[in-house]
Amino acid sequence: MNTSRLPWLRPIVALLLTALFFVPLYFVLTNTFKPGDKIGHSPASLPIPPTLDNLNRVLTRPDGLFWVSLTNSVVITGISVVILTVLSAMLGHYLARSRSRWTRVLTLVLLSGLMIPPQVILIPITDVLRTLHMMTTLQGLILFNVGYYVPFGVFVFSGFIRGVPAELEEAARVDGASRMQVFWRIVFPLLRPATASVVIFLGVWIWNDFIDPFIILGPSQGTTVTTGVYRSIGQYQIDLGGVFAIMFLATLPVLLFYLVLQKQFVKGLTGGATKG
Amino acid sequence: MVADVTTPSTPVTGTGGGSRPRIRKRRRPVLPRVWHFLSFGAPGVLIYLCLVVAPIAISFGYSLTNYNPFNPPIKYVGLRNYNLLLHDQEFHTALKVTTILTLIVVIVPNVVGLLIALLLDKRGWLYNALRGVFFTPVILSSVVVSVIWTRLLDSEGPVNEALRGLGVHSPPGWLSDPDFALYSLASIVCWQQLGFCVVVYLAGLQGVPQELQEAAAIDGAGPFRRFRAVTWPLLAPALTINTVVMLISAFKMYDYVKVITNGGPGAGTTATIAFDVLATGFDSNHVGYASAMAIIMLLTVAVVTAIVLRLLQRREIDL
Numbered sequence: 001m002n003t004s005r006l007p008w009l010r011p012i013v014a015l016l017l018t019a020l021f022f023v024p025l026y027f028v029l030t031n032t033f034k035p036g037d038k039i040g041h042s043p044a045s046l047p048i049p050p051t052l053d054n055l056n057r058v059l060t061r062p063d064g065l066f067w068v069s070l071t072n073s074v075v076i077t078g079i080s081v082v083i084l085t086v087l088s089a090m091l092g093h094y095l096a097r098s099r100s101r102w103t104r105v106l107t108l109v110l111l112s113g114l115m116i117p118p119q120v121i122l123i124p125i126t127d128v129l130r131t132l133h134m135m136t137t138l139q140g141l142i143l144f145n146v147g148y149y150v151p152f153g154v155f156v157f158s159g160f161i162r163g164v165p166a167e168l169e170e171a172a173r174v175d176g177a178s179r180m181q182v183f184w185r186i187v188f189p190l191l192r193p194a195t196a197s198v199v200i201f202l203g204v205w206i207w208n209d210f211i212d213p214f215i216i217l218g219p220s221q222g223t224t225v226t227t228g229v230y231r232s233i234g235q236y237q238i239d240l241g242g243v244f245a246i247m248f249l250a251t252l253p254v255l256l257f258y259l260v261l262q263k264q265f266v267k268g269l270t271g272g273a274t275k276g
Numbered sequence: 277m278v279a280d281v282t283t284p285s286t287p288v289t290g291t292g293g294g295s296r297p298r299i300r301k302r303r304r305p306v307l308p309r310v311w312h313f314l315s316f317g318a319p320g321v322l323i324y325l326c327l328v329v330a331p332i333a334i335s336f337g338y339s340l341t342n343y344n345p346f347n348p349p350i351k352y353v354g355l356r357n358y359n360l361l362l363h364d365q366e367f368h369t370a371l372k373v374t375t376i377l378t379l380i381v382v383i384v385p386n387v388v389g390l391l392i393a394l395l396l397d398k399r400g401w402l403y404n405a406l407r408g409v410f411f412t413p414v415i416l417s418s419v420v421v422s423v424i425w426t427r428l429l430d431s432e433g434p435v436n437e438a439l440r441g442l443g444v445h446s447p448p449g450w451l452s453d454p455d456f457a458l459y460s461l462a463s464i465v466c467w468q469q470l471g472f473c474v475v476v477y478l479a480g481l482q483g484v485p486q487e488l489q490e491a492a493a494i495d496g497a498g499p500f501r502r503f504r505a506v507t508w509p510l511l512a513p514a515l516t517i518n519t520v521v522m523l524i525s526a527f528k529m530y531d532y533v534k535v536i537t538n539g540g541p542g543a544g545t546t547a548t549i550a551f552d553v554l555a556t557g558f559d560s561n562h563v564g565y566a567s568a569m570a571i572i573m574l575l576t577v578a579v580v581t582a583i584v585l586r587l588l589q590r591r592e593i594d595l
Contacts, residue, residue: 011402014395018406024424024467025412027434043427043434091320098312106321113328115581117528119550120570123557124334125327147327150320180315208417210531215558226419230535233423240427247420258415262408269475 032248036241054241058249066249069228076138076213076224077206080145084202085195087146088153093183095154096161097169107158113151121148122215129216136218144216145206153198160194161187197268200261207254225250332574338567346561357568367569369544370552373458374527377548380462381469381526386518388466389473390511394503396474397481407478410471418468422535425464426451454542461532461546469525473518480514481507516588523584527577530554549573 031039032054033047058066095107125144126135134140164187172182188195210226217223223231232246258265339357343350361367392410396403413421428435429450439447450460484507492502530550533539539547539555547555553573557566 010395010398014403014406017392017395018409021467021470022409024421024428025409027428028420028424043437087320087323090316094312094317098309100309106317109329110321110324112578113324115524115577116328116332117524117550117573117577119528119530119553120335120574121328121331122554123563123566123570124331124338127334128326128331143323144327147323150324154320179312183316204415208415208419210417210419211534211554215554226417229417229419229423233426233535243423247423251416251420254415254417255412258412265411266475266479269472269479 028244028247028251031241031244034241036239039240039244054245055249057239058242058245065223065228065232066246069223069225069250070253072138072217072222073207073224073226076141076145077203080142080149080206081199081202083142083146084149084153085198088150088198089157089188089191089195090183091150092154092157092159093161093187096158097166107154110151110154113148114155118148118211122211126215135216138217141213141216144212145209148212149202149205152202156194156197157191160191164190193264193267196261196264200257200265200268203257204254335567335570338564339571341564343564343567344561345563353564357565358572360565361568361572366544366547367549367552370547370549373544373546374529374548374550376458377462377465377529378523378526380459381465381529382519382522384462384466385469385473385522386515389470389518390477392470392474393477393481397478407475410474412471413468414471414475416468418531419535421464421468422532425460425467426536429460451537452541454545457537457541457546461536464536465526465529465532469522472521476514476517477511480511484510512588512592516585516592519588520581520585523581524577527573527580549576 027043030045030047031043033050033052034045035051035053038045091110095103095110129135129140129144132140132143134143169179169182169187172186173179177185208226209224210230213224214227214230217227229243229247229250233243340352340354341350342353342357396407396410427433430436431447431449431452435450436447448456450456488506488510489502492506497505528550529548533546533548533551537546539545539551544552549569550573553566553569556562556569
């Protein structure tokens with residue numbers, strides 16, 4: 001605490017702690033670029049000379065596990081996030097603008113969805129999706145994602161829309177625009193910070209999701225990057241380099257996404273912490 | 277899987293009490309309001325009802341039966357499943373495991389995260405970069421984190437190699453020894469979630485006015501006193517977010533258990549309720565029984581979250 005007397009103490013302690021915390025991440029980085037036999041006997045050493053063999057092997061697997069998983073993850077995450085943004089922005093608008101007893105009940109029912117563990121609904125979900133002939137399909141998983149994450153989208157959007165003056169919409173309506181036009185042309189562009197939060201969080205959660213694709217897509221119908229990593233630990237038991245490479249590749253897109261949008265990430269995360 | 281509560285106060289405080297009577301006075305006719313709901317609200321509500329609310333109702337229905345897809349005639353058994361759960365040793369273990377995990381995952385990242393946030397609460401590129409390192413595990417998939425740590429903590433893995441190098445003769449099998457596995461698992465989750473707490477506390481700390489700190493210093497308060505009297509009360513919203521988010525993510529812990537220990541070693545030493553529900557429902561096909569577990573789980577989550585949220589928010593209002 002007394003940094004005034006020991007000005008060098010804080011950065012050194014901070015660096016040491018961060019280095020210790022970083023060890024598991026270093027472990028993935030270094031072993032991704034190391035030949036398999038070296039991982040076995042010196043897992044902590046630097047990859048000198050570095051090799052791209054592990055990455056190559058994963059990227060050129062005959063069954064295309066990585067590419068299939070990547071395509072599935074991109075499709076599932078992309079479509080789910082777009083649908084969620086559209087539906088929850090509109091639903092959030094309805095809840096924020098039309099305030100009656102019924103909308104307050106509806107808000108409560110929707111927001112309690114924020115804490116429901118997926119395990120509570122997954123067993124009946126498989127029956128619901130089977131009835132819709134959507135079990136073990138990407139469409140089924142996307143539909144589930146939309147239903148399960150709509151509370152989060154509504155939560156962010158409705159809170160934000162309450163801060164947008166309703167007079168703005170009323171003025172445009174007087175000029176003859178329909179409610180839909182007013183919403184998409186005037187209100188939605190004002191919601192960019194909320195949209196950013198929703199896209200970032202839902203994007204990362206759906207990309208990283210394991211249990212839902214594991215159960216809904218099932219073992220036979222292709223994998224996402226996360227279930228791909230899980231399946232590969234069985235097959236690659238000896239090929240550790242391959243396991244590290246596939247983890248590295250599965251993480252790379254979300255890591256780049258984070259590095260590009262770092263500021264918005266932190267803002268979205270801490271909106272509530274600073275507003276009080 | 278976390279951050280379900282990023283902007284908690286907005287929807288609550290946003291409904292300014294003052295505006296309600298105004299709206300009520302010039303209530304619009306019914307038809308446009310119905311149309312507003314149908315065009316804007318209905319699609320989202322419909323999907324939510326079909327994929328979340330209905331499954332909960334179905335789950336409750338199943339829990340009153342002996343439903344097992346491979347053992348056809350479905351019979352109504354009333355509350356027998358719940359009765360059996362009361363005396364089920366395995367379920368009691370799962371409750372205990374979930375409670376221990378939840379307590380560790382709520383307390384440790386909160387305490388350590390606050391200390392690290394205090395350490396990193398400085399301007400400059402160095403502290404920004406360090407904050408980035410702490411946050412990175414938060415955006416990793418729990419499966420990736422699980423696989424990394426499974427390798428690291430293997431009885432012949434790097435951690436034990438290092439310990440042997442330091443002169444520890446027989447370091448424990450962190451994940452294979454029933455006495456250690458649960459705590460190893462909890463530590464892994466803490467490692468992943470720590471950055472979340474750090475970033476939320478840092479944002480909270482940056483919202484503490486410098487003048488207040490200085491005023492307290494002039495009044496003769498030392499650093500600890502200043503923290504207790506000024507900083508800590510102002511971090512109440514950050515504490516609420518961190519606690520609720522950790523609580524919700526601890527309750528639904530499944531991925532780590534599935535990938536790292538698969539419920540073992542031994543008899544369910546790391547099997548959480550979330551893990552048991554799916555193992556009973558999908559692997560042993562006792563859907564009725566698993567549904568009863570799921571309903572108990574849902575009620576527990578709802579009650580605990582509501583209580584914790586109320587306690588923490590009352591503290592915020594007391595400011």
